[in-house]
Amino acid sequence: MKLKTILKPLRAVAVAAIIATATPPSAAVAKGWEPVRVERQDAKSVVNVTEFEIKTAKGVIIVTANHPVQIKIFTILGRLVSCETVPQGTSQLTLPAHGVYIVKIGDMTCKVAV
Numbered sequence: 001m002k003l004k005t006i007l008k009p010l011r012a013v014a015v016a017a018i019i020a021t022a023t024p025p026s027a028a029v030a031k032g033w034e035p036v037r038v039e040r041q042d043a044k045s046v047v048n049v050t051e052f053e054i055k056t057a058k059g060v061i062i063v064t065a066n067h068p069v070q071i072k073i074f075t076i077l078g079r080l081v082s083c084e085t086v087p088q089g090t091s092q093l094t095l096p097a098h099g100v101y102i103v104k105i106g107d108m109t110c111k112v113a114v
Contacts, residue, residue, distance in 0.1 A: 033071075033082070036062060036090040046103075046112050054103055056112050061103065064090040074102040076111075 043055040043062055052069060055062040063071060065088055073082040073093060081101065082093055095101065100113050 031094045031096075033084050033086050033091045033093050035087075036092050039090075047108070047110050049108070052105060054105070054110065054112065056114050059098065059114060060092045060094050061101065061112060061114060062090065062092045063105070069105055072104040074104070076100045076102065078102075 040055075040057045040060075040062065043057040045053060045055050047054040051067065052063060052065040055064075061073065063069075063086060065086060068085055068087050070085045071082070071093075072080065073095075074080055076099065081095070095114050098114055100111060103110050103112055
């Protein structure tokens, strides 16, 4: 039996194990949107349009909207993290992992780093 024939299945198992451990199940689940009571000083504005503003801070995405709006958050790989309608005012979503996320509000889509 050739060494290549033996190593090929082992390589596939190793890659599958790495993929399975790279994104733990909890990494795709955010805690949920909650109202912001105190404005964070470390928040940086990403998008500021008439209807809403998106800011980021360490581990959170902050959205200020002048009317209720549906927000979808995806990982950079396309996995849905959150899909909720947030009320008028300022709300924040605590994310389970640092990284790059895609934020979709209405027809607007942007990339944010958290």
